[in-house]
Every structure is written in structure tokens, then in C-alpha cells.
Amino acid sequence: MKVRQLSDSKGLSYLHLVMLSLYAILLGVLVGLIDAVFGRVLIGLSEFRDHHLFYLVPVLPLAGLLIVYLYQKFAGKAAQGMGLIFKVGHNEEDQVPLRLIPLVTVTTWLTHLFGGSAGREGVAVQLGATVSHAFSRYFKLPNASCIFLTMGMAAGFGGLFQTPIAATFFSLEVLTLGQLSLPILVPTLIASFMASTTSHLLGLEKFSHFVSKSLTIDLETFMKLALLGLAFGLAGNLFAYLLSLAKKKVASLLPNPYYRVLLGGVVLTCLLLILCKGRYTGLGTNLIALSVDGGTIYPLDWLFKLLLTVFTLSLGFQGGEVTPLFAIGASLGAVLAPILGLPISLVAGLGYLSVFGSSTNTLLAPIFIGIEVFGPANAIPYAIVMAFAYLINHKTSIYGQQKMLEMQ
Structure with a gap:
């Protein structure tokens, strides 16, 4: 597995890493807060749907019409969703519209309220990436766009699932198969842990099921x-x-x-x-x-x-x-x-x-x-x-x- 160099041949200096680590604390708290709101509302809507299943699921096609209308009317580039995040990470696009945050949040809530079979991590990753990328313009760093996007993805994933180490490596390895963005490992890890801790303190529960008995390998x-x-x-x-x-x-x-x-x-x-x-x-x-x-x-x-x-x-x-x-x-x-x-x-x-x-x-x-x-x-x-x-x-x-x- 190749280490991806996110900067020029000189790499990131220690000063850069300190700056990014301090920023990661702020990013983690902010994204953890957003994840907590998104996640807790989603859980509440899902529980409400389960108690009123035969009243809400038949409305799913109408909810779909509203979702399409919102995307047709307001999305623009944001309609690409995770595709846009990857394009920015590969320097094929240079902007993630902030309107992606309310748009993807509300439409995902609608999908789940009316019974669609879908997930939530794509939303969290997009939320984290969008928030973080908005700050990249204020930092004079080589390839700041990709760096901040990676940190935001980790914060979004870690804040929602509260698996900060997994979220860190997910964001470091997912953009390009066979590469790891190790130069920014530490600030990415800090952002993920801060998001995970923040969402947990705000009442978002983590799923865990510890298997204590180890399997003997023969x-x-x-x-x-x-x-x-x-x-x-x-x-x-x-x-x-x-x-x-x-x-x-x-x-x-x-x-x-x-x-x-x-x-x-x-x-x-x-x-x-x-x-x-x-x-x-x-x-x-x-x-x-x-x-x-x-x-x-x-x-x-x-x-x-x-x-x-x-x-x-x-x-x-x-x-x-x-x-x-x-x-x-x-x-x-x-x-x-x-x-x-x-x-x-x-x-x-x-x-x-x-x-x-x-x-x-x-x-x-x-x-x-x-x-x-x-x-x-x-x-x-x-x-x-x-x-x-x-x-x-x-x-x-x-x-x-x-x-x-x-x-x-």
C-alpha cells in the first residue's frame, strides 16, 4: 500500500501539523454537534415510523416527489452527493456548496420517516467534508482542499458511528485504492476523536456488541x-x-x-x-x-x-x-x-x-x-x-x- 503525498516534495512542516491539529479540535466539535442533531433526529423519526408503519410507508412516493423537487430546485453541484466529495478529493472540483448540508439532511430524514431502505453514513461524511472544506480557503497549505476534505470525512464518519480509529483510516484510504494519506494521520485522528466524543456527550448512542471469547486459529x-x-x-x-x-x-x-x-x-x-x-x-x-x-x-x-x-x-x-x-x-x-x-x-x-x-x-x-x-x-x-x-x-x-x- 502506497503512502499518498498530499503536499509537495517537501511535505507538511511541523508548524503545519500543529495548525491542522488545533483546527481539528474545532472541526471535531462542530461536526460532532451536527452529527448528534442529525443522528438523534433520524433515530427519533425511525422509531416514530416503526410505530406508524402502515400510515407512513404508503406516503413514500409523495415524499420522493418532494425530495426530487428540492434537488432539482436547489442542489446544483450538490446533487452529485458523494461523487462531488470524491471529485474535490481528486482535485477535479474545487468547491462543495454549503447548501449541501441542509439539503442532504432534510431529504435523508424524509427517506427514513417514510420507510425507504437506506443508510446514513453518506450524509455524515458529506456533512463533515462540506464543513471542513469551507475552512480550507483560510489556510495557506499545499493541497489544502484535499487535506481538509479528508479530515472532515473522518470527523463526519467518526461522529456518527463513534468509531474514530476506523473513521480515520476510512478517510485516509477511501479516495484512491491502494494509497494512504499518512502525512495527515494525526490531525485526522484528532478530528475524528473530537467528533466522536462530542456526539457521544450530546446523547448519540454508539452501537457495540463485544464478543469476549476469542477464536482459536488452526x-x-x-x-x-x-x-x-x-x-x-x-x-x-x-x-x-x-x-x-x-x-x-x-x-x-x-x-x-x-x-x-x-x-x-x-x-x-x-x-x-x-x-x-x-x-x-x-x-x-x-x-x-x-x-x-x-x-x-x-x-x-x-x-x-x-x-x-x-x-x-x-x-x-x-x-x-x-x-x-x-x-x-x-x-x-x-x-x-x-x-x-x-x-x-x-x-x-x-x-x-x-x-x-x-x-x-x-x-x-x-x-x-x-x-x-x-x-x-x-x-x-x-x-x-x-x-x-x-x-x-x-x-x-x-x-x-x-x-x-x-x-x-
Whole structure:
């Protein structure tokens, strides 16, 4: 893995790093505050929806019309969402409009209130990146745009999920496959920790399920973990491939975004209500809890959640992909664990982190997610599973603007 040089050949000076670290404290507090508001409102709306499911989910197509109208009327470049963040990170664009913050926040709330199957991390990353990038113009640093964007992404991810180390490495490795932005490791870590601490103090709860018993690694267990890694890698890449394909196919079949979200929203509403009475609405945290706690998980839960999330996002509803990916991986793990004779909670955790990793083409971030969410006792199994999941096709990612390092 190559270290990405974010500045000129002389690199960042210690003075630059001190300045960035002090700024990271302010950034983390600010983004943590925004994450706390966004996250707590989202949780409240999701709980309200679960109690009034059959009244709210039928309104989803109308909510979709409002979402499309808001984006058509006000978005401009912000309509590119995570694509714009990646373009700025690659110096293909030089501005992230501040209107992205209220726009993506409100439309994601609408998606979840009325039952769309979507995530939230894309919103948090966009929020953090937008806030941080707005300050880059005030610092005379080489390649300040990319530096501040990376720090903001880490703060946004860390503040929402409260996994600051994972968030740090996610932002450092996700822009270009095979590279790490290590010159700004320390300020990025500070921003992530400050955001995580701030959101926690403001009442945003972290999901964690510590698995205290470590798995003994012998040849048989290693082979089982390798098979799991390949299975989870295929699931993650299936999600990324279908999401890219569905967006193109749906747009070609229904080029008018209003017809697309209205007609597709009607079909989506029917599917969400028919399939286990709303089991696959929202983030998918219900599936995660059932998986790690040994609850009832059906063999096709992971596939239904995958397909419905792809359909939701392809129609124009807003949100991220990561929490549904966690749910897909955890529920698939709960199905595979008895077949391989491994603990269900552990394999659910392995699926949780590795389906995310394979669909985002990240390696270190998912390993640290495992450590921060499920505890360090099984760090070696996390690494083994991710190593094999990482083998699967690197050309497919939920982030279409992600670039691959060219081999010298």
C-alpha cells in the first residue's frame, strides 16, 4: 500500500501539523454537534415510523416527489452527493456548496420517516467534508482542499458511528485504492476523536456488541474464515455492482426523475409492506440486532435488504449505503455461521465489517470497525476475513469516483 503525498516534495512542516491539529479540535466539535442533531433526529423519526408503519410507508412516493423537487430546485453541484466529495478529493472540483448540508439532511430524514431502505453514513461524511472544506480557503497549505476534505470525512464518519480509529483510516484510504494519506494521520485522528466524543456527550448512542471469547486459529478455522471472506466479498461486490447497474437502468427506463421516484416509489412501498410487514424499511439496525443477539434471521434476509436498498437509492431517495451494508453482512453471517459450525455473533460481526469493506474497497477501516464495535479479542479473524474479502474485484465500489492506484 502506497503512502499518498498530499503536499509537495517537501511535505507538511511541523508548524503545519500543529495548525491542522488545533483546527481539528474545532472541526471535531462542530461536526460532532451536527452529527448528534442529525443522528438523534433520524433515530427519533425511525422509531416514530416503526410505530406508524402502515400510515407512513404508503406516503413514500409523495415524499420522493418532494425530495426530487428540492434537488432539482436547489442542489446544483450538490446533487452529485458523494461523487462531488470524491471529485474535490481528486482535485477535479474545487468547491462543495454549503447548501449541501441542509439539503442532504432534510431529504435523508424524509427517506427514513417514510420507510425507504437506506443508510446514513453518506450524509455524515458529506456533512463533515462540506464543513471542513469551507475552512480550507483560510489556510495557506499545499493541497489544502484535499487535506481538509479528508479530515472532515473522518470527523463526519467518526461522529456518527463513534468509531474514530476506523473513521480515520476510512478517510485516509477511501479516495484512491491502494494509497494512504499518512502525512495527515494525526490531525485526522484528532478530528475524528473530537467528533466522536462530542456526539457521544450530546446523547448519540454508539452501537457495540463485544464478543469476549476469542477464536482459536488452526488450519481448519483458517479455511473457514477464508471461505467467509470470499462469501462476504462477493456479497459486498454484488451490492456495489447492482447499485451502479440499477441507477443506470432505472434512469434509462424512466428518464424523468419525477415519474421515476413516483412510479418506482409505489412499487417500493408495496414491496416494503408485503415483505415481512416492513422488516426491511430504514437502516436495517433491526437485522443487525437480531443477528448478533441470536434472534430469528431468515435465510434471505440479507438478499431482500440488499435488493431493496439498491432499489431505494436507484430511484432518487437519499441516504447512505453503509448501515444497510452492515445489516446485509450481519444477517448473511448469521445464516452462514451454523453451516460452518462457528459462533453466530462472531460470524455476524465478521459479515458486518467485511461486506462494508468489500463494497467500499477499504481494508484497514473495516478491521478497526470490528475492533471498535465487537471488541479486540478477535482482531486476527477480522484481519483474515478482510484479507480474503479484499481479494474480490476492486473495480466495483459503491463510490463510483473512487480511483485505483496505477502500478509502477
